[in-house]
Amino acid sequence: MTEPSAASDIDAVETSEWLDAIDAVVEHDGLDRARQLLTRVVERAQHIGSGPIATLNTPYVNTIPASLDEPIPGDAAMERRLRSIMRWNAMAMVVRANKTTSELGGHIASYQSLATLYEVGFNHFWHAASQDHGGDLVYFQGHSSPGNYARAFLEGRLTEAQLDKFRQEVGGEGLSSYPHPWLMPDFWQFPTVSLGIGALTSIYQARFMKYLSARSITETDGRKVWAFLGDGEMDEPESLGAIGLAGREQLDNLIWVVNCNLQRLDGPVRGNGKIIQELESDFRGAGWNVIKVIWGSRWDALLDADVDGRLVHVMTEAVDGEYQTYKSRDGAYVREHFFGKDPVLLDRVAHMSDDEIWQLNRGGLDQQKVYSAYSQAVREVGRPTVILAKTIKGYGMGTSGEGQMIAHQAKKMAEEALLAFRDRFELPLTDEQVRAAEYYKPPEDSPEMQYLREQRTALGGSLPARRRTSEPHKVPELEAFSSQLEGTGEREVSTTMAFVRVLATLLRDKQIGKRIVPIVPDESRTFGMEGMFRQVGVYSHVGQLYQPQDSEQLSFYKEDRHGQILEEGINEAGSISSFIAAGTSYSAHNEQMIPFYIYYSMFGYQRVGDLVWAAADSRTRGFLLGGTAGRTTLNGEGLQHEDGHSHVLFSVVPNCRAYDPAYAYEVAVIIQEGLRRMVAEQEDVFYYLTLMNENYVHPAMPEGSQEGILRGMYLLRDAGPVAGGRAGSVAGGRAGGTKSKKPRVQLMGSGTILREVLAAAELLEADFGVLADVWSVTSFTELRREGVEIDRWNTLNPLAKQPKVPYVTTQLKGRQGPVVASTDYIRSYPEMIRAWVPGDYRVLGTDGFGRSDFRKALRSFFEVDRHHVVVSALKALADDGVIPMKQVADAIKRYEIDPAAPMPTTV
Ligand SMILES: Cc1ncc(C[n+]2csc(CCOP(=O)(O)OP(=O)(O)O)c2C)c(N)n1
Numbered sequence: 001m002t003e004p005s006a007a008s009d010i011d012a013v014e015t016s017e018w019l020d021a022i023d024a025v026v027e028h029d030g031l032d033r034a035r036q037l038l039t040r041v042v043e044r045a046q047h048i049g050s051g052p053i054a055t056l057n058t059p060y061v062n063t064i065p066a067s068l069d070e071p072i073p074g075d076a077a078m079e080r081r082l083r084s085i086m087r088w089n090a091m092a093m094v095v096r097a098n099k100t101t102s103e104l105g106g107h108i109a110s111y112q113s114l115a116t117l118y119e120v121g122f123n124h125f126w127h128a129a130s131q132d133h134g135g136d137l138v139y140f141q142g143h144s145s146p147g148n149y150a151r152a153f154l155e156g157r158l159t160e161a162q163l164d165k166f167r168q169e170v171g172g173e174g175l176s177s178y179p180h181p182w183l184m185p186d187f188w189q190f191p192t193v194s195l196g197i198g199a200l201t202s203i204y205q206a207r208f209m210k211y212l213s214a215r216s217i218t219e220t221d222g223r224k225v226w227a228f229l230g231d232g233e234m235d236e237p238e239s240l241g242a243i244g245l246a247g248r249e250q251l252d253n254l255i256w257v258v259n260c261n262l263q264r265l266d267g268p269v270r271g272n273g274k275i276i277q278e279l280e281s282d283f284r285g286a287g288w289n290v291i292k293v294i295w296g297s298r299w300d301a302l303l304d305a306d307v308d309g310r311l312v313h314v315m316t317e318a319v320d321g322e323y324q325t326y327k328s329r330d331g332a333y334v335r336e337h338f339f340g341k342d343p344v345l346l347d348r349v350a351h352m353s354d355d356e357i358w359q360l361n362r363g364g365l366d367q368q369k370v371y372s373a374y375s376q377a378v379r380e381v382g383r384p385t386v387i388l389a390k391t392i393k394g395y396g397m398g399t400s401g402e403g404q405m406i407a408h409q410a411k412k413m414a415e416e417a418l419l420a421f422r423d424r425f426e427l428p429l430t431d432e433q434v435r436a437a438e439y440y441k442p443p444e445d446s447p448e449m450q451y452l453r454e455q456r457t458a459l460g461g462s463l464p465a466r467r468r469t470s471e472p473h474k475v476p477e478l479e480a481f482s483s484q485l486e487g488t489g490e491r492e493v494s495t496t497m498a499f500v501r502v503l504a505t506l507l508r509d510k511q512i513g514k515r516i517v518p519i520v521p522d523e524s525r526t527f528g529m530e531g532m533f534r535q536v537g538v539y540s541h542v543g544q545l546y547q548p549q550d551s552e553q554l555s556f557y558k559e560d561r562h563g564q565i566l567e568e569g570i571n572e573a574g575s576i577s578s579f580i581a582a583g584t585s586y587s588a589h590n591e592q593m594i595p596f597y598i599y600y601s602m603f604g605y606q607r608v609g610d611l612v613w614a615a616a617d618s619r620t621r622g623f624l625l626g627g628t629a630g631r632t633t634l635n636g637e638g639l640q641h642e643d644g645h646s647h648v649l650f651s652v653v654p655n656c657r658a659y660d661p662a663y664a665y666e667v668a669v670i671i672q673e674g675l676r677r678m679v680a681e682q683e684d685v686f687y688y689l690t691l692m693n694e695n696y697v698h699p700a701m702p703e704g705s706q707e708g709i710l711r712g713m714y715l716l717r718d719a720g721p722v723a724g725g726r727a728g729s730v731a732g733g734r735a736g737g738t739k740s741k742k743p744r745v746q747l748m749g750s751g752t753i754l755r756e757v758l759a760a761a762e763l764l765e766a767d768f769g770v771l772a773d774v775w776s777v778t779s780f781t782e783l784r785r786e787g788v789e790i791d792r793w794n795t796l797n798p799l800a801k802q803p804k805v806p807y808v809t810t811q812l813k814g815r816q817g818p819v820v821a822s823t824d825y826i827r828s829y830p831e832m833i834r835a836w837v838p839g840d841y842r843v844l845g846t847d848g849f850g851r852s853d854f855r856k857a858l859r860s861f862f863e864v865d866r867h868h869v870v871v872s873a874l875k876a877l878a879d880d881g882v883i884p885m886k887q888v889a890d891a892i893k894r895y896e897i898d899p900a901a902p903m904p905t906t907v
């Protein structure tokens with residue numbers, strides 16, 4: 001990063017001869033020739049054994065020299081005036097929201113540092129979606145939302161009353177604290193405030209746009225993805241984690257602007273180093289075009305005069321901690337502590353007043369420099385671009401925040417600071433108006449407002465703006481999946497296989513086949529999907545440059561420019577980012593796509609939970625498939641693979657519908673319904689299904705079970721008419737027998753454990769003469785969702801003639817006996833419905849760390865197998881006095897259960 005200092009040069013004359021030689025080459029034969037010669041010289045030195053010489057860094061100056069700046073088109077002075085108004089209103093919004101208390105919070109300093117970076121984009125670069133343009137996609141920095149609102153206010157999209165409701169989201173009229181498509185569905189497109197998420201998802205968005213073009217879904221050429229990121233935010237692994245992919249995939253439709261204001265929340269980002277230089281080498285190494293925008297135009301003359309490199313040397317030596325301090329002081333301080341590092345430089349600035357030194361501006365706050373960078377970025381071909389723009393946190397806030405350690409959290413401004421702000425940005429406000437932090441909007445017919453409108457009209461309209469729906473599509477009827485509905489006969493298959501067949505059917509569907517986006521993180525073979533490689537191809541922007549090793553085989557590994565599968569490699573965070581891009585395509589690209597992202601369920605929510613939340617907030621539509629799910633079903637993989645809780649985790653996501661199906665027909669019914677709601681009805685929900693790798697026979701779909709499958713439960717095995725009660729024969733089974741007086745229980749199961757529950761029913765009858773009805777519970781979370789809603793309704797409508805009754809209650813009411821539930825998940829999962837289960841309810845579950853063994857051993861260890869179901873059912877009956885307690889003890893003995901075995905949670 002640092003140049004060798006002058007002191008360590010053993011032969012300064014020789015050095016200057018070499019430098020003169022290079023100057024001469026540049027003068028006579030140009031920069032390219034100079035680069036060629038230097039490359040050869042470096043190669044030679046390395047060949048001799050010098051070790052690596054070439055550095056990924058350039059000196060600490062702008063990448064675009066002043067001589068190559070492109071004059072900003074339009075009215076620069078007008079733009080400054082408008083920007084000043086935005087600055088004021090954004091600041092006023094936060095100050096007003098926090099006048100009485102600081103309860104609502106908000107940020108002033110971040111937007112003040114990047115106002116220029118935004119406004120140059122708004123005035124000159126960012127297209128809204130219109131007839132002529134598909135629209136650029138801008139990932140705005142989350143906590144700079146006041147700046148977006150300030151612009152929307154001037155553009156007439158928001159009223160003063162709305163600005164005054166900043167961060168008062170309850171009731172629907174307020175402005176959301178951060179970008180939330182869920183809370184402001186016509187405004188915000190991308191939820192970015194959880195730092196790192198915007199960075200990662202913007203890369204996959206750009207990649208997905210290339211995919212849409214390559215697959216001829218829609219042309220995305222000429223559209224750009226812009227992401228605004230903080231320099232502190234770059235420390236998130238998610239931020240830098242996929243920059244290699246962006247370089248490799250040549251995403252020249254992607255532009256990142258990293259606002260290097262040198263500060264994060266607590267203090268400097270790299271007090272002892274230089275964030276811009278560090279990021280420069282990271283990005284250049286990853287194949288990006290890097291544009292550094294460090295110094296503003298007022299430095300041009302000084303830099304031009306710096307033929308001996310002394311100024312650049314001092315610039316390069318000073319660390320970010322110093323740069324922050326300079327901007328919190330004044331011109332005299334900068335003279336002494338910056339220029340004063342080299343007496344020659346002090347002489348060079350001797351003619352300048354302290355004030356002039358103070359005016360030396362930073363690149364990211366200079367609209368000319370920013371314009372040049374953006375203009376070059378949008379023209380770049382074959383590489384993504386990152387613009388590293390140096391700014392000042394809290395710019396303009398003076399003692400209330402400018403370059404101050406506390407800048408990030410400042411929500412109030414002292415009166416003098418407000419007045420100084422007004423003066424600095426030349427706002428036409430009286431002292432009184434300033435003290436009241438009144439909003440300012442020039443008259444509609446003023447030149448400012450006209451200019452503002454003209455610039456946006458030329459670019460197609462306002463931004464951000466979100467599209468709510470796209471054209472709906474007809475989805476296949478359930479009959480299309482007849483092979484799943486008819487049962488497998490003798491054949492044993494897994495629900496994963498059933499799903500893969502459903503997917504294969506969908507891929508062939510004339511209406512929506514091409515809209516299906518299969519996404520896998522290097523697990524296709526795990527899930528038996530390798531046949532699809534050949535069938536629909538793996539997307540690659542360069543096609544297949546090699547003959548695949550398995551080219552002789554029927555289904556070889558086929559990479560293809562038109563490929564449909566997104567094979568993301570071992571990268572769950574990237575895969576779910578693709579899921580978000582595809583699942584929000586209806587909004588961002590006006591083309592409904594339907595992602596099916598299949599992964600190891602354990603590496604799902606708990607690995608990428610924040611991205612799941614972002615998917616939900618983004619109103620993503622699609623299917624998440626947690627493969628090899630369950631704590632005992634994926635039997636050989638042990639503690640870090642065996643998922644016993646993903647359903648509990650997904651239960652917290654409001655718009656996620658989660659299911660744990662046991663049979664192929666349940667999988668088909670749920671997916672068909674998901675398609676109907678998301679694609680035909682354009683509902684903003686998404687689905688999570690757990691899939692298993694255990695093979696077994698699947699029965700045909702019982703008549704009339706469809707509603708129950710979707711609502712969360714249906715009767716699968718009916719033990720016959722109830723003594724003195726109603727006879728509830730849903731699933732065929734044994735209806736019609738004589739009414740029995742035998743003891744009876746209700747058993748519930750889901751996923752593969754449903755089969756243990758069915759076996760338990762047989763044992764109860766055979767070994768203990770107890771009748772058992774069995775319920776397939778496809779979703780405890782759906783049953784709970786309805787229960788909660790109905791409880792609330794009944795509470796708030798106490799005088800209603802007809803209180804509502806949850807589905808789970810209506811199903812179980814009138815049925816005889818205690819209820820026992822067993823699943824492959826922790827007890828919290830079946831616990832969810834306790835409030836609405838009439839009578840005695842007992843749950844079994846796989847609480848504790850997973851481990852590897854045979855399924856049978858694991859199910860016995862976690863006490864969710866048939867024997868433990870029987871024992872629990874008998875105990876419930878005995879507690880109720882229906883059978884003697886001794887029968888429970890007999891069962892424990894008979895099934896060789898060790899009553900002294902430790903709780904699985906403790907071992
Ligand atoms: C994942 C995550 N962690 C922490 C935060 C809280 N947070 C919000 S802004 C911020 C500092 C941001 O600094 P920087 O990225 O440099 O942005 P700046 O405001 O300086 O432009 C922090 C820690 C968050 N929003 N998301």
Ligand SMILES: [Mg+2]
Pocket residue numbers: 230231232259260261262263264269
């Ligand atoms: Mg910062």
